[in-house]
Amino acid sequence: MAEKSFDYIVVGAGSAGATIAANLIERRKGTVLLLEAGANDRDPLIHIPAAVGQAIPRHTWPYAAEPAEETNGRVLPVLQGRVLGGSSSVNGMLYVRGQREDYDRWETEFGCTGWNAGEMLRYFKKSENNESLSGEFHGNDGHLRVSENRYRHPLTQACIRAGQQLGYQYITDYNNWRQEGCGFFQAATINGRRCSTSVAYLSGVRKNPNLSIVTDALVERIEIENKRATGVTWRRSNARHTATARAEVIVCAGAIGSPKLLQLSGVGPVDALEAVGIQPKLVLPVGENFHDHMHMSVNATTRHPISLYGQDRGLRALRNLTQWLLFRTGILTSTILEGFLFADTCNQGRPDVELHFLPVIDSFDDPVGATAGRTHGLTIKTGHLQPRSRGRVTLRSNDPNALPRIEAGYLSDPEDLAGQVRATRLALQVLEQPTLRAMIDEVFNPACSIDDDAAIEEWVRNSSKTVFHPVGTCRMGTDPKTSVTDLQLRVHGIANLRVADSSSMPQVPSGNTNAPVIALAEKAADLICEAA
Missing domain, CATH: 3.30.560.10 (Glucose Oxidase, domain 3)
Structure with a gap:
């Protein structure tokens, strides 16, 4: 990769990151660097729906929640996708949106104006290409193919x-x-084949010269100068690389990876950062509000x-x-x-x-x-479907290779x-x-x-075990004391930095989370393009 400066840098090529990167390219908003810690999605097990049980252990982060009394001292895996397409490449493919009340609560209870059920329905329909259903509640022209069994x-x-x-x-x-x-269930499949966001969104833009996709790239930190995100540093094949972003850095590493990266960059709670020897650059409740199904x-x-x-x-x-x-x-x-x-x-x-x-x-x-x-x-x-328990994600050390500590608070x-x-x-x-x-x-x-x-x-x-639906750790809101981003998903107090993925959700929807994350990313893409 010769170019070291891009208009946008997107960290994480999963359900959210692939959606946003493709939108930026299709709308001709400039050059985009898309970084993914995992490998390409060429493994055939990814694309065979019934092989999901074999794909998961091969292409996931081995995250795990700490032992807790409420779950009788067990270590609970919280696996998340580590491959192009992210968790959409290894999940159960189920197309589930949740309930109207979920998104109306985002607005009325959590102050997320503009994120109510009516607004989210627009983006569910925009992303969806449903082979059977149409009308008021369904789209037939989107990237994500939704099929019958x-x-x-x-x-x-x-x-x-x-x-x-x-x-x-x-x-x-x-x-x-x-x-x-x-x-x-309806599923995100195309003629009996998995339809991940890599397939749905990236396949149409991979050859575009304005898009650079780098896999096996572990992002170590966001470069922040004078409260402005200027780029990112990552490691690949034992070599360290840095690229600058002229417009924005957009973090889409998920409810565990996104708070980890922000904390490695000096953004988070004072106690969590100082405990691992990181000097705080900005104090925000990064990693709080962790919850899961x-x-x-x-x-x-x-x-x-x-x-x-x-x-x-x-x-x-x-x-x-x-x-x-x-x-x-x-x-x-x-x-x-x-x-x-x-x-x-x-x-x-x-x-x-x-x-x-x-x-x-x-x-x-x-x-x-x-x-x-x-x-x-x-x-x-x-x-x-509507858990009240809350936990926390913090760094185990300042080594980017170390998995974070998840004190999940389950039950x-x-x-x-x-x-x-x-x-x-x-x-x-x-x-x-x-x-x-x-x-x-x-x-x-x-x-x-x-x-x-x-x-x-x-x-x-x-x-009990997790369904791998973690959310909430960089949640949006209006108060920097209780939220990490504003309602445009911009990190409070840092220019040119957004977080747009499951971590942005204030409350988990009542169902499987892949479709809601894609809808959130579609809205995020609109917000980014409007600001360009």
């Missing part, structure tokens, strides 16, 4: 029928601000060998791969997280619980080892524990319905009665 497993269909037997309505559109019900895997074995177990082995694996390569059909087009149920379990007027239906036993992350030796079965991932608010208990009980109720009762051999995790609150609470503390 190409493969629907009989066990998922049975779970959805069980949801209806429990009294929930079958719905085909859960993104029209009426979320409650059960059905099949928790979930548990409720597991059951089936009477007959009908699940996805074994489909990744031997001749069956070869057959499935051949079908996917030739026709983009079959089992490998499954997102694994095929179906859903959104439910209001506390009579608050909107869903507080989300269930994911999987036609296989979830052994990917098994904190208690309950799935060992099990073969055919199904899993209902169940979790509370520290009693309401969150109560919500997870309600979520677990709902999943167990689904498994008791006639359709599933005829197919299930044993519900083995949790191995307790649906009415045993104490046993379920203990199981939640032992078995």
Whole structure:
């Protein structure tokens, strides 16, 4: 890379960074340097939907939350994408926006004027290219391709029928601000292939001479002079590089990476910076307000060998791969997280619980080892959507290679524990319905009665894990004492520096976070272009 000066430098090529960089190039706003700590996204496992379990350990930051009493002293992984496309290259691909109330609360409760549901809907529609839905709530001209399931497993269909037997309505559109019900997820896929932001946004601009993409580039600090961001320094292949930004530096490294980089650059709480020998340049609550969605895997074995177990082995694996390569059909087009149920379990007027239906036993992350030796079965991932617990992200040392410390605070608010208990009980109720009762051999995790609150609470503390939806650590707002950026996502007190990603959110939306991050980035791109 010969040029060392650009109009814009974007740190992080994930769901937000790829979206913003592509927008800047398409609108001809100047030259853009896009830096990504991970590798390119050429690994075929990234692009096969059903291979998500193999892609995650290969292309993620191994972040983990510190042990805490509320989760019985366990270390909880909080994996985040480290590859071109970021977490959109390794997630479950589910297209979920959340609820109207989420974004209206951003405005009314957190003072984020201009970020309400009506405004966010504009950007959801702008980013979306939905193959089936249109009209008031959906877009058909955006970069992000949203598709129906190409493969629907009989066990998922049975779970959805069980949801209806429990009294929930079958719905085909859960993104029209009426979320409650059960059905099949739509996914960010194109003809049976993952549609990450690398595919959706960067593929059309990669050859543009105004865009420079550098992978395997670990950004060590933002260069700040006289309270103005002037560029960044990064390391690649044991060599250090610095580039300057004529217009802006835009940080899109996620809810863990963004606060880490700001703190390495001297922006953050005094105690957190001085503890690792960094002289504060600006005091802001960087790293505070960390929160995330928790979930548990409720597991059951089936009477007959009908699940996805074994489909990744031997001749069956070869057959499935051949079908996917030739026709983009079959089992490998499954997102694994095929179906859903959104439910209001506390009579608050909107869903507080989300269930994911999987036609296989979830052994990917098994904190208690309950799935060992099990073969055919199904899993209902169940979790509370509106967590109140808050934590903190701080530096472990001033070494940019060191992973940050995540004091997550999971389950520290009693309401969150109560919500997870309600979520677990709902999943167990689904498994008791006639359709599933005829197919299930044993519900083995949790191995307790649906009415045993104490046993379920203990199981939640032992078995809960994150869904990898961290947000909030550089949240926007109007007061520098409680927020990191203003409502245009500009860092308080530092010119030419923005943070635009999941860390900017004041409160996590009620659902999976990839679509909301992309919508936020689309709005951020408008704000950046308007300021140019």
